[in-house]
Amino acid sequence: MLIAGERREASSGRTLDVKNPATGEVIARIPRGDTDDLRAAIEAAVTAAPDWGDRLARDRGKVLGRAAALIRERTSQLAEQLTREQGKPLREAVDEVQGTANVFEYYAGLASSFADTRLRLPGGIDAEVRYEPIGVTGAIIPWNMPALLFAWKAGPAILCGNTQVVKPASSAPLTPLALAECMYEAGLPPGVLNVVTGPGETVGEALVAHPAVRKISFTGSSATGRQVMALAADRVARITLELGGSDPMIVCADADLDRAVAGAVAGRYYNCGQVCTAVKRLFVQERIADEFIRRLTTSVGRLRVGNGLDTGTTMGPLNTMAARDQIDAMIDRVRERDEGTVAAGGEVPGGSAAREGAFFAPTVVTDVAPESALLTEEVFGPVLPVVRFSTLDEAIRLANDSRFGLGASVWTRDPGTVREAARRLQAGIVWVNLHLKVPPEVPFGGVKESGLGRENGVQALQAWSEEKTVLLRA
Ligand code: NAD
Numbered sequence: 001m002l003i004a005g006e007r008r009e010a011s012s013g014r015t016l017d018v019k020n021p022a023t024g025e026v027i028a029r030i031p032r033g034d035t036d037d038l039r040a041a042i043e044a045a046v047t048a049a050p051d052w053g054d055r056l057a058r059d060r061g062k063v064l065g066r067a068a069a070l071i072r073e074r075t076s077q078l079a080e081q082l083t084r085e086q087g088k089p090l091r092e093a094v095d096e097v098q099g100t101a102n103v104f105e106y107y108a109g110l111a112s113s114f115a116d117t118r119l120r121l122p123g124g125i126d127a128e129v130r131y132e133p134i135g136v137t138g139a140i141i142p143w144n145m146p147a148l149l150f151a152w153k154a155g156p157a158i159l160c161g162n163t164q165v166v167k168p169a170s171s172a173p174l175t176p177l178a179l180a181e182c183m184y185e186a187g188l189p190p191g192v193l194n195v196v197t198g199p200g201e202t203v204g205e206a207l208v209a210h211p212a213v214r215k216i217s218f219t220g221s222s223a224t225g226r227q228v229m230a231l232a233a234d235r236v237a238r239i240t241l242e243l244g245g246s247d248p249m250i251v252c253a254d255a256d257l258d259r260a261v262a263g264a265v266a267g268r269y270y271n272c273g274q275v276c277t278a279v280k281r282l283f284v285q286e287r288i289a290d291e292f293i294r295r296l297t298t299s300v301g302r303l304r305v306g307n308g309l310d311t312g313t314t315m316g317p318l319n320t321m322a323a324r325d326q327i328d329a330m331i332d333r334v335r336e337r338d339e340g341t342v343a344a345g346g347e348v349p350g351g352s353a354a355r356e357g358a359f360f361a362p363t364v365v366t367d368v369a370p371e372s373a374l375l376t377e378e379v380f381g382p383v384l385p386v387v388r389f390s391t392l393d394e395a396i397r398l399a400n401d402s403r404f405g406l407g408a409s410v411w412t413r414d415p416g417t418v419r420e421a422a423r424r425l426q427a428g429i430v431w432v433n434l435h436l437k438v439p440p441e442v443p444f445g446g447v448k449e450s451g452l453g454r455e456n457g458v459q460a461l462q463a464w465s466e467e468k469t470v471l472l473r474a
Helices: 035-054 057-073 075-086 090-113 146-159 174-185 200-209 222-233 257-273 286-301 321-336 352-356 392-400 415-424 459-463
Strands: 015-019 026-031 117-121 125-133 136-140 163-167 193-195 215-219 238-242 247-251 279-285 341-344 363-366 383-389 407-411 429-432 465-473
Touching: 026 075, 026 174, 035 125, 035 136, 035 163, 035 193, 035 200, 057 075, 057 090, 057 146, 057 174, 075 090, 075 146, 075 174, 090 146, 136 146, 136 200, 146 163, 146 174, 146 215, 146 459, 163 200, 174 193, 200 215, 200 222, 215 222, 222 238, 247 257, 247 392, 257 279, 257 286, 257 383, 257 407, 279 286, 279 392, 286 341, 286 363, 286 383, 321 341, 321 363, 321 383, 383 392, 392 415, 407 415, 415 429, 459 465
Parallel strands: 136 163, 136 215, 163 193, 215 238, 247 279, 247 407, 279 383, 363 383, 407 429
Antiparallel strands: 015 026, 117 125, 125 465, 341 363
């Protein structure tokens, strides 16, 4: 753990194993923190808050800029560690580490645009809207993109003058810890950022419930998000929730098919399908459906499943054996209930490596029944359900028929279709002829059960500040 800038063991002395999902081997033992450790971290954050909040945003930004440079320098070590604990192919881990540096650089660059606003009102009144730090904040992150999501929260929170306690996921805590250390090497004063490892049900809940923590930013499943929201409601703590998704991808008959196939493959199988904004439901227009499915299954067949550290691997394992078994059971149910046709994959690949690792073959299921869990639940793994549609109206209705609303994409050459889809799709982000890309410059978040509030963009500066209005009469 990292408390007040120092590495610490758990006060109980207990540990948790971190395993490489490709081999099952234990790669690290991390402290199994509990509420005592969490309290120590919050105290450190409380102590550090006044001085950090008083500094110039420009000085705070410099720390983020230096941290970004260190992260870039260490890209290969950080990426290798990320692959070992999370499973993704090294190339994707490098992308994520560079994306993390991009986020810190972006917020470092915003430091000088962080300004209070002034206006003159009738009656000789001057108004000021001041952006003040919230104080001590909490960040709870999942295991699927542990580096990037750390940066989405810590970057703007720290720039805005807050202090923070981060709770990483227990199956991918090493990269967030290494990133926090980069921030200290970059000049962060002790206690401004603290990382407490340990179970969500103890450390996570205690972080959300602690009265000193004025804002919680949570990224994870919708089920846990609901618990976080209920707990935060007790004391009206500010919350941002980035939750699950079941993103639709609509492929119209006039789309560039090769681009759409490449987009579907990247959109679904990147990070072994474990991305909140992965393509989780694909709708293809009847007229081109057979040809599209033929090209899709051919392209999926070319993915090389293996240990993310091996050159040539294009899809790694799932993050845990339990997640692999869940996906396997889901496909068994589809077969038993005749809810679709497995057109590619659909099984645990053979071979001894596959037995040790959490591998599952990249899977395509066509002609999926509307009641199938593949369409109604968030499937966090490499399974793509494909459904045919005839009109744009029908596609949009099917796409919106979900309790989630994170992202959605439409693939077409027709400007009218673009306008219609952008207007009617219920999602926090709509992509046209692309999917998955989330640059730090634009706000990101979901509608419906996919979340509450936005991260990224200049909007994050407001989200991590308290606005105080001051009215002055001379
Ligand atoms: P999860 O909800 O199980 O865990 C997320 C984090 O919450 C972990 O650190 C966990 O330890 C902690 N936690 C667990 N129980 C808790 C509790 N009762 N109180 C407080 N904290 C608790 O999610 P996961 O399986 O790690 O991540 C996958 C999910 O995250 C998927 O649903 C995915 O869509 C979602 N996700 C969303 C986004 C987004 O930006 N919308 C991004 C990435 C992942």
